[in-house]
Amino acid sequence: MRLGVFVCHCGSNIAATVDCAAVAEAARAMPDVAFAADSIYTCSEPGQEAIVAAVAEHGLDGVVVASCSPRMHERTFRRTVARAGLNPYMFEMANIREHVSWVGRDKERNTAKATDLVRMAVEKLRRNRPLTPREFPATRRVLVIGGGVAGIQAALDCADGGLEVVLVERTASIGGKMAQLDKTFPTVDCSSCVLGPRMVDVAQHPDITLYAYSEVAAVSGWVGNFEVSIRRKATYVDWNKCTGCGECIKKCPAKDAPDPFNAGLAPARAINIPFPQAIPKKAVINAAHCKQLTTGKCGVCAKVCPSGAIDYAMTDTTVTEKVGAVIVATGYELFDPTVYGQYGGGRYPDVITSMQYERMLSASGPTGGHVVRPSDGREPQSVVFIQCVGSRDRHIGRPYCSGFCCMYTAKQAILTRDHVPGAQTYVFYMDIRSPGKGYDEFIRRAMEEYGVRYVRGRVSRIFPKGDRLVVRGADTLMAAQVQVEADLVVLAVGAEHAPGAQELAATLRVSIDEHGFFLEGHPKLKPVETNTAGVYLAGACQGPKDIPASVSQASAAAAKVLGLFARGTLASDPQVALVDPRRCVGCLKCLKTCPFGAIREEQGRDGAVRALVVETVCQGCGVCCVTCPQGAVQLQHFTDDQILAEVEALCRTPLPTCG
């Protein structure tokens, strides 16, 4: 084997505290090293050309570059050696900048350390084997889980990019939380005017298959080749026949079903269409409240339905779809304020949540856009908003800031003035967080133009006084206790992870963070990827986000998926585990420890059970290698031999060998 070593000065970054010429000189004496040189900038064009030339001139089989971190330029130099005609994996890097020249001050010691690191790299490279990525075909279809604004955007971007999209929504209509909103900040434009047409686009797009009222039950396979089973929940209405005319809803005698779309502000009928702009606009029977399904004594909707769509015998069905990538856009849930007993949410009818208030402001809401007190229907003259209900409070396990509550509170306070002229509005806040474009100006408008009175401090207690409520809290800027009489109190609830996020994460083999939100691949450089190849994140499932941020991330996720499929085939990273079938005894301990389910049980021709690594699923962590009692599984490019060769290069004495 003939190896070449290139020691980089990195200008003075390395050369100032490492004697690069001495390192190159020492490298010449290392085993198999046929050529060693130092260069000022190895990563520059002349530096790379020198490597290509040396490979040809000296007939090199592998190259070591001692320079910066492999996290910086490993790919650069792999391409260089590939250009020189070598396998890109016949390359090793010694990090003598971040780990030596930049952290050590003593030139002699640094030079000794750099020489050691080069020796390690040479010893590892002597045991490297050429590796080849495997090309495999990808199913050019994408599954989008969740039909809120993020899921809608991701689905449309993917479909417009030429991919087939399967959109799965848990509820009966897409639209998510944004569809429930009356107006959006900071423009105060109508939410459904922005979102409605996008929802229609989803319904009409020829490349989008929408499964509403459905859930992802199981996911198998790997990037490029996922198989997803989707459970279509029984609606008891044949959606192929239902025209959304609403006759059934008018006649349904069961009037006490919950209405999640109106945030529990008004009850709904047992058969219902979630909201007038619903997509798909189809009726669903709530089985728990339907008299026909609970007692067998009704059947009114079946009688009045002009298209005969009602089917009380309907059951859940399962469909299977093949996709190549998954975008998770399951969004968030609003915090349940009954946790704060002192605020009286759930106890006092005039203490409501921000989403209930939003529905009240909406012209299509249960009050037709009139702001009223739920207790007596009177117009409130004094409305108090309390922020950070379920945010920034570690005592209830919500230490994080939900991000959008400051803004929607300002919006609701502004709208209150529009709906009830002359009403006095108060906002109790901890800090104002309004970093988006035009956001701070919006808060200022609330304060200055709309006379919203901002009080900095926590509310300690809300209690009734006559038919009004007393809000008692602190004003930390005045250093005083304050008390405000209110007709209506709106709790600005924070965001928490969507219910079932943990189960979905387990199904998709991705991680969630300590608060139950999906974990991105890297907080800075991989904000839409997960640690599982082919699974991407969009919107508030990754953490609380407002609409622009959700839409941006959704488009980013779509771009990632389009990029993934751009070449037609995918290349697998060849640094994966490999089972030596002659040593494998079929204990399958590796199968149990593999975090990715990348190891399969396989029966050989001799009938014996053995482990088999699915190359395209393996992420190359090497947990299996350490688990294997036989040493039959080896992580290519990081084999036991290679790591021990590096260790030995650092040791004073040769490692003892057995036998």
Next chain:
Amino acid sequence: MPDPVADLRIVGFLCNWCSYGGADTAGVARLAQPTDLRIVRVPCSGRIDPLFIAKAFYGGADGVLVSGCHPRDCHYSEGNYHARRRLELFLRLLPALGIDPGRFLYTWVSASEGQRWQRVVADFTARIHALGPMPRLRETDLAAAACHPVAPGEGA
């Protein structure tokens, strides 16, 4: 090989994603560190076979440091949990192998924790210097110790 300078031999096994990145961050921030430690990059702390550590000690390492992603932060979901279980057990085995457990440390450093990395390196190096060079094992004992389990009190 004779040491040209008086550094002790500390072998560091670092996962590629968090701790190696943390060491890079410390470098980029020019956070000064002792030069005794040399780093072996592995994909995941879950890749680290306790055998690697034992072999490093038997080869004359004066200290071994393992660092990976913080629990919950593993790039491979759960590799560091496997590492934690193995290393915790290994820590208890060290006396039986004739190795002072003070010469071994496993810790978690994320890619953003350059300062933490600097402190870990400085503290661990100071600790190894306080313990001094690893007592040399005799050649025959070395071979025996590496090839057969050593009962407490035997070997070195």
